[in-house]
Amino acid sequence: METHYFYVYGIVPKAELEKTGLPEMSGIDQSELEEMTYHDISAIYTQVRKEEYTEEELDKKTNDLKWLQEKAVHHNEILSALHSSYTTLPLKFCTLYTTLSSLEEVLAEHEDQIRSIHESIKGKDEWNLKIYADDSAWEAMIKERHPEIEQQYKDLESLPPGKRFFEKKKIEKAVKEAIEAEKAKICQQIHLNVSEISDKHKEKELLSKQATGRSEDMVWNGSYLISRQAAQGIDQLLEQWQTTYKVLGVYPECTGPWPVYQFAKLGEAKLS
Amino acid sequence: MSEVKRLNNEDVSLVDILDAVLDTGVVLQGDLMISIADIDLVYVDLRLLISSVETLNRATRRKEIN
Numbered sequence: 001m002e003t004h005y006f007y008v009y010g011i012v013p014k015a016e017l018e019k020t021g022l023p024e025m026s027g028i029d030q031s032e033l034e035e036m037t038y039h040d041i042s043a044i045y046t047q048v049r050k051e052e053y054t055e056e057e058l059d060k061k062t063n064d065l066k067w068l069q070e071k072a073v074h075h076n077e078i079l080s081a082l083h084s085s086y087t088t089l090p091l092k093f094c095t096l097y098t099t100l101s102s103l104e105e106v107l108a109e110h111e112d113q114i115r116s117i118h119e120s121i122k123g124k125d126e127w128n129l130k131i132y133a134d135d136s137a138w139e140a141m142i143k144e145r146h147p148e149i150e151q152q153y154k155d156l157e158s159l160p161p162g163k164r165f166f167e168k169k170k171i172e173k174a175v176k177e178a179i180e181a182e183k184a185k186i187c188q189q190i191h192l193n194v195s196e197i198s199d200k201h202k203e204k205e206l207l208s209k210q211a212t213g214r215s216e217d218m219v220w221n222g223s224y225l226i227s228r229q230a231a232q233g234i235d236q237l238l239e240q241w242q243t244t245y246k247v248l249g250v251y252p253e254c255t256g257p258w259p260v261y262q263f264a265k266l267g268e269a270k271l272s
Numbered sequence: 273m274s275e276v277k278r279l280n281n282e283d284v285s286l287v288d289i290l291d292a293v294l295d296t297g298v299v300l301q302g303d304l305m306i307s308i309a310d311i312d313l314v315y316v317d318l319r320l321l322i323s324s325v326e327t328l329n330r331a332t333r334r335k336e337i338n
Contacts, residue, residue: 005306010297058308065316069286072293092297094308102304110300117298128292204291211318212287221291255288261296 004047005096006103009033009078010259011114012086014042023081028074029053036100038107041114044082045103053096062094076259083259087122089114090259110266117264124227125257127234129194131187131220132212137249138179149175183250187220190241190252197233198224202262216251223262231257287318 007028014037022033027046035042051057061067075093082088097103107114143149152171156164195201204221212218226234234254241252295310 008300053306055306058306062308062311065318068311069290072290073286076289076293090297092295092299092307093293094306095297095299096306097302098304098306102302106300106302106305126292128288130288205314207287207291207313211313211316213318223292255284255292258292261292264298266298266300 002099003050005050005053005098006045006100007048007053007094007096008043008045008091008103009075010082010088010090011041011043011107011118012082012088013118014040016086017042020085023085025078025081027078028071033078036103036107038104039111041107041111041118043103043107044078045097048096058094079259079261083125083257087118088259089117089121089264090261113266117266121225121260121264123229124199124225124260124263125231126260126262127194127198127224127226127231127254127256128258129190129220129222129224130218130253130255131190132214132216132251132253133183133219134216134249134251135179137247138182139175141248142175142178142182146178183219186245186248186250190245191220191222193237193241194222194224194226194234194254197230197237198226200225200263204262216249219250220252225260225263226256228257287313290316290318 017035017037022035022044025033027033027048029046029048029052031047033044033046035044037043061071072093079088079090083090097106149171153168156168156171159167191201202223204223206218206221209215209217234256238252238254245252291313294313299307
């Protein structure tokens with residue numbers, strides 16, 4: 001009877017692994033990192049105590065924010081270390097196999113796809129772009145750009161109270177729409193700048209203020225697959241955005257280089 | 273405010289890490305495999321964790337491989 005399960009972080013080409021060997025880091029349950037090689041690909045895993053990682057136990061644990069935080073950070077730490085040394089196909093957070101032979105079966109079944117993913121992500125990193133915007137800066141700016149709005153507000157004073165209320169709402173709605181349109185235009189421009197140096201990109205769901213803990217709204221969230229050479233242009237782009245958009249209360253933030261979490265997809269190379 | 277936050281410095285926030293890690297990566301489906309349900313960050317209240325971000329940032333500093 002097995003007493004351990006096998007938590008797999010990712011899959012790397014055996015030839016690259018042989019050059020440097022595995023990093024000396026502890027796995028998610030404090031055991032060391034190990035490798036299992038099948039032909040020319042190697043899965044990097046760590047052993048975990050079976051009783052701690054059953055499906056029921058994991059369901060409970062993933063509802064515990066503190067556990068989630070600690071382990072997601074750990075998962076990223078290991079994958080970032082692997083990614084900085086090898087072409088790494090990252091597996092989903094908390095992927096476990098109950099036996100090593102089941103892991104081997106999976107490698108055997110998918111080896112061609114894994115190889116072709118390695119080929120497509122070699123020398124590339126994931127970069128994440130999140131844009132935050134502060135609406136108060138926009139309201140002032142919209143009024144400045146559209147002097148007729150001020151006049152419209154002045155005109156309200158001559159209206160009877162009931163009508164004034166509805167007309168005021170109308171103006172506010174128009175201002176809000178103008179702000180949204182301007183913000184969308186800027187996001188699109190920034191996104192285009194990064195897309196130009198990217199191989200692939202993916203638009204992600206916007207996160208609420210509750211999730212980000214910030215006072216500004218998130219107005220863009222995207223991931224980009226960028227070659228190491230092209231990524232050298234990112235600093236220059238950010239500098240350019242800083243000069244252009246900061247005064248507008250638009251703050252693009254770029255993080256990276258990440259392991260290619262979003263861009264290693266089995267489906268794209270699926271074999272029948 | 274707009275500058276590249278490289279993963280090997282201490283600036284990357286918890287939300288950046290969770291957004292990158294959760295519900296991403298490849299699923300290599302096997303018969304004897306255990307996986308977790310998708311976790312949608314949109315519904316997670318990270319304010320509860322913001323106070324511990326400083327500790328977290330220290331933890332995320334990339335370790336050198338050698």
